Amino acid sequence: MRLETVTIKDIAKALNFSTSTVSRALRGSYEISEETKKKVLEYAEKMNYRPNPIALSLKERRSRTIGVVVSEIANNFFSQAINGIESIAYNRGYHVIITQSHESEERERLNVEHHASRSVDGLLISLSSGTIDLSYLKELYQKGLPMVFFDRITHEIDTHKVTVNNSLGAFQATEHLIEQGFKRIAHITGSPSLSITQERLDGYKKALEKHHILPDESLIKYCNHGGMIKDEVEDAISELLKGKSRPDAIFTTGDRFTTICLAVLKRLRPKKDIAMAGFSDSKVGELFDPPLTVVRQPAFEIGQNATELLIQMIESKRPVVDFQTKVLDPELIIRESSLRKKNGITAKHKRK
Amino acid sequence: MRLETVTIKDIAKALNFSTSTVSRALRGSYEISEETKKKVLEYAEKMNYRPNPIALSLKERRSRTIGVVVSEIANNFFSQAINGIESIAYNRGYHVIITQSHESEERERLNVEHHASRSVDGLLISLSSGTIDLSYLKELYQKGLPMVFFDRITHEIDTHKVTVNNSLGAFQATEHLIEQGFKRIAHITGSPSLSITQERLDGYKKALEKHHILPDESLIKYCNHGGMIKDEVEDAISELLKGKSRPDAIFTTGDRFTTICLAVLKRLRPKKDIAMAGFSDSKVGELFDPPLTVVRQPAFEIGQNATELLIQMIESKRPVVDFQTKVLDPELIIRESSLRKKNGITAKHKRK
């Protein structure tokens, strides 16, 4: 059950050359006569010779492969970011291999170590919700594995980072809800250990502050498993609705939170009296009932930027010491879900 | 910028043993004295030794890695199937690496060849819309690369296959629409080169036939790019609506077709007079306006089954000659989008 392939040795034996001659002929070295080159190339073509990248990786200690670690490819943000990553990588001659952490620190570590030991030339990571201990990443980074963080970044490792202006996105969404007349705006978000959670919380609070609304901690719900456990989110919403200080609007972060929240509200409330806005990169927000107001992130561009920076690091002759953090702007797309009802009829669609 | 790691040689030098002794000690060979084993293992632990899988792959010609090729991870069906694949693979000690073909034959070939040359132990493939020429796959298969097809399969290669009963799913959805009283049911589907397209078309026609409705070819629209090109789908719908024989219901295959179709209908028709049902594995079908009737596929199980069969092939001592094609049952989930309107109000939610 083993794959039999043609090797340089086979060609050398067949043509009665040494392996080095064949190797040089195949790469078109100037020191090989035209005649020999032609013979070798023709025979290689005929036998469908393909160089063995494993042997090359072993020798050269590089693989022209980029490893990607994300929490969930089913998440639209990540699948779009991956498309961005691939668009750059393929053009520059790199392959991309993708693994999922499922929001688990353990799985993330296994994935990273698998990538590292298989000689990926660099790593693109968005940290999992469960990740607390970054020591294994630090160690690999210090040993010389180039890595770039995107979306869920960390300040503990000094390298390139690409992210969206989460604080601004949260600020805009929250302010928009306030301007629509909502006063008790709940916030359902992910694990507090994530950079994006903190930044979004920050924007949310800044908007409240600007409009002289006192933040109410009981309206802020953290879901440590990033929506992987549905009950966690549903319980949070139930608590919000049961509490004496019932919210009149909910601002969510992330696709999972947003859709679960919408489903729960749809199920629980006959009169649609709670407004919604959320971070989401779903392509179908406009098809929902009600059409969903979202903060959309430039996921594709984030992936592209991160990949460009990574390849730059990989191909740099001398160690890179000057690191940048790229922060792209989010876009607030206003639809019905966040609009105040006038005369029982929601306002018309707008798009900012 | 190279990763420096501890090798067996380093350990051997430090402890003044030969590499073979160290190698054997590390794998706990019976011929090594307890004392030596202890020394080696302790030192290896201390230095955080990790065997180099690349060297192992080169020597053993296997990598304990499974390659996956799908058209688009952003498609819910595939992301769920991949979760199924991973759930089995990790338990059996295999790593999974994922690549996307973006419905392009060229990209698919590059991905497959990349996997093959990096010594994946086996391949799980769902063919792209654009794939016509399977000769490169056949060749690799004949050379001994184990592969299992799932979802979009082919009859040209004799190996294990796992798919859903597409014909049944299409039949059920179509019959349901007929039973609701719809007579002119359009069908928007993918490339006719795909197995799933043909099977679904077959189920659609069988349902029409059973209820004595003559199939109308002008109501069947093929989108060869699988929804990758939005205009293709929108044009198909426009044509349907403009035609003199306007449909009263549309049956779509695949997530992309279904959501694009819903969006177009929502935009074009003020009175919601066209019913819809579609193949979809989206988790949010119930949130749409109207809630969407879907044929749901057991994507996770399909991934699991395919992976089990593949690992079986990989680990089989003698060449496998007895191949099976597993066909799982789809589930029709009935929601508002496919229900006939009575007195201007749609019927209540049902779930079959």
Place this chain on the structure above:
DNA sequence: TATTTTTATGTAATCGTTCCCAATACTGTC
């Protein structure tokens, strides 16, 4: 013609690991 330069090819080491085949030393057995 003798020497140098150029051209074309071969030899062998390397990457990290495994494993076949010795080689050594020690323990029994007759």
Place this chain on the structure above:
DNA sequence: GACAGTATTGGGAACGATTACATAAAAATA
């Protein structure tokens, strides 16, 4: 005391490709 048996370790080839170095033959120069 001679020999077999066993326990433990080392040497070196192999996996596929690249490449510094060596070498041979041919061409150019003195």
